[in-house]
Each structure stands twice: as C-alpha cells, then as structure tokens.
Amino acid sequence: MARPTLRANAKMQLLIGGLAAASLPPLSGRILRYLAEGVVESDGAVLLKALSSGAAFDAVRHRDRTGYECAINQLRFEATPAGADRALATALTFAGQLIEMLERSGCAGPFRVIVSQDARDRGCSVRFHRLRPHETSPAEDAQTDSDEAILVLDCDTPPPAG
Numbered sequence: 286m287a288r289p290t291l292r293a294n295a296k297m298q299l300l301i302g303g304l305a306a307a308s309l310p311p312l313s314g315r316i317l318r319y320l321a322e323g324v325v326e327s328d329g330a331v332l333l334k335a336l337s338s339g340a341a342f343d344a345v346r347h348r349d350r351t352g353y354e355c356a357i358n359q360l361r362f363e364a365t366p367a368g369a370d371r372a373l374a375t376a377l378t379f380a381g382q383l384i385e386m387l388e389r390s391g392c393a394g395p396f397r398v399i400v401s402q403d404a405r406d407r408g409c410s411v412r413f414h415r416l417r418p419h420e421t422s423p424a425e426d427a428q429t430d431s432d433e434a435i436l437v438l439d440c441d442t443p444p445p446a447g
Contacts, residue, residue, distance in 0.1 A: 289384055289398070289440040296434035300373055300402060309378045310371060316360070316379060320386050331392050331415050332357050351422060354414035355399075364407035376400050376409035377436075383413060384440045394442035397422055402434040 293301065312320075322334040330350045332340060340357050347353035360379065364372040380398050387396050398413045399422070414422065416439065 351420040359412035
C-alpha cells in the first residue's frame, strides 16, 4: 500500500498536532459495515455502496461527477460536549480505513479523501472522489475558507487486475 500524499491548512495542522496517536478510536459497527460493503461504479462515478441506493447523477444538481461523488460519499461525525476531539479522531480513523478499502477495491484512481472540521460546531466530515482532469475538487475551493480545518489525502490505487 502506497502512502497517500497529504496537505493540510494551518487550522488542521494545529488540530492534528494536538491529537495523540493512541487516541484514534475504533469505528462503530455501522461505519465498519460501510467500509465492508465497499464501492460501486455507477454512471462514471465511484460511490460507497451503502450510501448509493437511489442515487443518480443529475447535471443540474451536481456540477460534475466530482461534486456528485462528494455529495453521496460524505459521512459526518458529530462533536460531543464531552470530547470535541473525538469527532476529528474518528474522522481520521475512517479516512485511513477508507483509503485502504479504495486501494483494495479494484476501482481505477487516483482518489482524493477530504477531512474537514467546522470551527463553529467542531463536527467533522469525510468525503471522497475520483480525481479527474478538468474537474475541480471541493477541497481546492475550501483551502481558503476561514471557518474550516481541511486535510486532503490523495491516493493512487493499483491498476485493476486482469
């Protein structure tokens, strides 16, 4: 497994620096099932199978397939008053396991996994999409957003067996 290339804005660097490696929590059974179900390719898009039921690309609602994938392939981890860092730690754990699943999936990449934390409620989101020429990643738009901490992980996948 190749290591992903990562970029983080200053806000995310500060947040990650405050987390202890030992604090990365195990994922819930529901999230583990999402990973176990894997991904499906549909209409040129790579989608988490567990979240793809009834999903259909619509050029009016989604500016392109990258935006479509990000809309479908997004999980939110809510912060709790007892531990706001837990949402970020859980999101980072999920992002790492998501990358591993994508590498095993047989789907052609490369992929971008985006972890973001909203400064207002400290909740985190993880979403992913296939990198495509001529399509802009939401992470590129958000790097200058003053409210979000952003981590971008780019990973390549082995070519499909065959």
